[in-house]
Amino acid sequence: QVQLQESGPGLVKPSETLSLTCSVSGGSISSFFWSWIRQPPGKGLEWLGYIYYSGSTNYNPSLKSRVTILVDTSKNQFSLKLSSVTAADTAVYYCARQYCSRTSCYLDYWGQGTLVTASS
Amino acid sequence: QSALTQPPSVSGSPGQSVTISCTGTSSDVGSYNRVSWYQQPPGTAPKLMIYEVNNRPSGVPDRFSGSKSGNTASLTISGLQAEDEADYYCSSYTTSSTLVFGGGTKVTVL
Numbered sequence: 001q002v003q004l005q006e007s008g009p010g011l012v013k014p015s016e017t018l019s020l021t022c023s024v025s026g027g028s029i030s031s032f033f034w035s036w037i038r039q040p041p042g043k044g045l046e047w048l049g050y051i052y053y054s055g056s057t058n059y060n061p062s063l064k065s066r067v068t069i070l071v072d073t074s075k076n077q078f079s080l081k082l083s084s085v086t087a088a089d090t091a092v093y094y095c096a097r098q099y100c101s102r103t104s105c106y107l108d109y110w111g112q113g114t115l116v117t118a119s120s
Numbered sequence: 121q122s123a124l125t126q127p128p129s130v131s132g133s134p135g136q137s138v139t140i141s142c143t144g145t146s147s148d149v150g151s152y153n154r155v156s157w158y159q160q161p162p163g164t165a166p167k168l169m170i171y172e173v174n175n176r177p178s179g180v181p182d183r184f185s186g187s188k189s190g191n192t193a194s195l196t197i198s199g200l201q202a203e204d205e206a207d208y209y210c211s212s213y214t215t216s217s218t219l220v221f222g223g224g225t226k227v228t229v230l
Binding site: 035037044045046047049050058059060061062094098100103104105106107108110111112113 | 121123152153154156158165166167168171172177209211213216217218219220221222223224
């Protein structure tokens with residue numbers, strides 16, 4: 001059973017960079033896409049972007065200038081960096097496996113989520 | 121990319137059926153059958169309920185079903201149960217190779 005676990009600071013100062021890591025266990029990070037999703041308190045889900053195990057990425061156009069997703073296959077981990085944060089970036093951040101094929105594309109395994117607050 | 125459009129809330133009594141709509145555009149829902157649905161009870165991570173419009177992962181009850189017509193996908197919960205009370209989100213792959221979510225629908229069991 002694939003399991004994902006987010007880790008990183010729960011508090012980030014405005015204008016600084018948010019950094020989170022997702023550790024994958026119970027399966028290899030190879031041959032799949034891996035995504036980050038966030039959910040502001042009381043609001044809906046927002047897809048931030050994905051990385052393929054080979055390193056290719058695609059990001060939400062609305063955040064593309066601030067988001068970077070990296071992968072470390074040797075550690076079975078992938079990470080999220082979001083620069084120049086503001087209070088609007090306060091949210092629960094989830095990592096997830098994104099299964100994509102010729103006919104399908106969905107998020108089948110999710111981490112439990114981690115709350116990140118942008119505040120001084 | 122714009123979020124897919126879902127009704128904010130739907131409700132029904134135990135045993136009834138409810139349907140949640142998810143309207144997108146020809147750049148997402150209308151272009152592919154890559155539509156999925158997620159259930160999120162309060163304080164928990166989302167759970168995949170439907171993928172590829174109408175397929176259920178192992179362990180998801182068959183009272184959950186999906187369909188699609190044009191730019192609109194739908195999730196139907198038949199035989200509503202108290203444990204089905206949660207927020208539900210649709211998602212679609214887009215022509216830009218991104219994913220987009222709907223705004224979410226709160227299902228209340230009366």
